[in-house]
Amino acid sequence: PQHSGSGRADAANDSGPASPALRRSGRAPYDVLVVGAGFAGSVLAERLAAGSGKRVLVVDRRDHIGGNAYDHLDAAGVLVHRYGPHIFHTNSQQVVDYLSRFTAWRPYEHRVLASVGDKLMPMPINRTTLNLLYGLDLQDDAAAAAFLAARAEPVETVRTSEDVVVAAVGRELYETFFRGYTRKQWGLDPSELDKSVTARVPTRTNTDDRYFQDTFQAMPEKGYTAMFERMLDHPGITVETGVDHRDLGDLDVATTIYTGPIDEFFDFRFGKLPYRCLAFRHETHDTETFQAVGVVNYPSEDVPYTRITEYKHLTGQRHARTSLTYEFPCAEGDPYYPIPRAENQTVYRQYEALAATRPDVHFVGRLATYRYYNMDQVVGQALATYRRMTSEKAGAPVG
Ligand code: FAD
Incomplete structure (x- = not known):
């Protein structure tokens, strides 16, 4: 039998004993370490385990899977998104086909109104x-x-x-x-x-008031977290939440999939990549409906938040009460949006060059590639990474 870290690309039978180092450390043997259980990490964990028979350890420093797409029932029993509204839309049939293995869909076309003076009007x-x-x-x-x-x-x-x-x-x-x-x-x-x-914001001369125009617009029928649970439910996958990659020590895995911030991976050697952060205020109201559509934007600087989301429009949930999220952009906090300025890209390029010297680590997802990606783009990027890993290493180890 193969030792861990030396399996073949299609090594469904690669279930040999731990390498000496792993046995010494007393840890379970893994071929691949995946840092981050969001879209990037979960798709790659699923593919490497189910597609290539790898033994995969997934860690996330948050106390849950799903990354920023995480949803859950709040205290009132309303399904909400902890990190702001996530609406799934794509033109990629490949991405839809892949995710449809783990979820059914609820058709949903997103609509946004802007609050201007005392009126609400379509955006874009x-x-x-x-x-x-x-x-x-x-x-x-x-x-x-x-x-x-x-x-x-x-x-x-x-x-x-x-x-x-x-x-x-x-x-x-x-x-x-x-x-x-x-x-x-x-x-x-x-x-x-x-x-x-x-x-990214188009202007229209017709009366189409859908926010997105992609061919596929839908929400996972039972929510994102349920979809991630199915994706990660594989005997080859171990998930540990509340665990930071930096506290793991040396796991002696041959391959790491890293979906956290790239500057942090390299100890901020070239400085910190700037991000815009968000503070979320979640509220539940004793009314069935709060606003006419899923999201209302507040373009005026007279109010401190940018938008209010009412989740029941997105999820179709019926409930006597309703839950909302207000978004307050801020300078300090969790990294959400890479700030799109040329000088930041210059710094990112330095990290990218450093990443290229680490063939054992694959940098995938929005934090590791310092780009704003929609969910479908991250899924596409992860699937492409998997294809590259398996074709580069056909007949050679992936794990
Ligand atoms: P993430 O989801 O951020 O996952 C990365 C994970 O890595 C995180 O859970 C993090 O805790 C973990 N991690 C990082 N560092 C470490 C470490 N050292 N150790 C352990 N774990 C670590 N996309 C859409 O398509 N539609 C939308 O409507 C939409 N709305 C959005 C709204 C907001 C407010 C934001 C911020 C984003 C939105 N997006 C939307 C984008 C979407 O969130 C991303 O495309 C997607 O979540 C990216 O997945 P990811 O796996 O790359 O990153």
């Missing part, structure tokens, strides 16, 4: 938004396009987020919907942020 800006804001009666796409074109202000070179929005819709709409929201969200003025930040 569409024809209804323009009609409500300006008291107009624009009847068709052409009329809305002409209205926006008349407001758009040509910007010679589009560099910043401010340029993107002003060039598309003009200064007034920029100030109503984007400036305050962005300043709260990032703690920076849009004129200081890469153009990529608001390039």
